[in-house]
Amino acid sequence: MNKVIETILNHRSIRKFEDKPLSKEQIEAIVASAQAASTSSFIQAYSIIGVTDKEKKKKLAELAGQQPYVEKNGHFFVFCADLYRHTLIGELEGKDIEPSIESTEKFMVALIDAALAAQNAAIAAESMGLGICYIGGIRNHLDEVVNLLKTPQRVIPLFGLAVGYPENLSAQKPRLPFKHLYHENTYEENTQTLIDELKEYNEIIKKYYLDRTGGKRSDTWTEQMGKMLEKQSRMYMKDFVEGQKLKLR
Structure with a gap:
């Protein structure tokens, strides 16, 4: 450091x-x-x-x-x-x-x-x-x-x-964890692994919003991205x- x-x-x-x-x-x-x-x-x-x-x-x-x-x-x-x-x-x-x-x-x-x-x-x-x-x-x-x-x-x-x-x-908003983002030699294409990682990250983001807003907000990352990307x-x-x-x- x-x-x-x-x-x-x-x-x-x-x-x-x-x-x-x-x-x-x-x-x-x-x-x-x-x-x-x-x-x-x-x-x-x-x-x-x-x-x-x-x-x-x-x-x-x-x-x-x-x-x-x-x-x-x-x-x-x-x-x-x-x-x-x-x-x-x-x-x-x-x-x-x-x-x-x-x-x-x-x-x-x-x-x-x-x-x-x-x-x-x-x-x-x-x-x-x-x-x-x-x-x-x-x-x-x-x-x-x-x-x-x-x-x-x-x-x-x-x-x-x-x-x-x-x-x-x-x-600071928590970014995707290292293991979710970093691939070594080849891209991790296992769909279930990627979905499990998204669910894990969703819990991190949900807790961030709950703590930041005193329980008034609890949306997840995939909820945010889904809504945003649905809208052209x-x-x-x-x-x-x-x-x-x-x-x-």
Whole structure:
């Protein structure tokens, strides 16, 4: 165990922040940490937009599903998959890169690059005593987010990262136990084993909610996931991505 691992293991989502902005030095350190993340073949297929304008943050909070912590935080970052600059590279170098840019592989590279950068940013922020919360809700209305942030084609805003000084620390939700998640050499495909593990985890989550709410809530993980996955959400995404000149091949 060391301080880095302690910081990682101490993670919890923070949804209430003090009214205190991050300093320029903190923002630069967080972005520099994001850039230090691994990037596939040095492609660096992502960009980060810091949103400081109060009206823009208010609108993003509305678009994300009326989430107040999108508006009220120390700083709000939006992580984007970005293949626009690579389009410019093709023009600069006189290369036909469009088939590659439109490949599913390069799109996956951009998503992975952005996610790795964001997690580095999150750990850097938490190491400073700050709290963070990922915001997938910005994908609820991407057309409006794109207009608000003025992102060009081949740039996809993926998620937000609210960062700030925690007003209070929320409890940590128990993750899947190690033996449920970690497979060695081959994937454990025994259906009964997997079902037994899900039932075991359900009891852990049920106890977590019972303790946290004083007995007012007792749903299980599979109940939550079943309800969530039954409801189709953001089903426009394929059309949106293609509309951004990323007709994946």
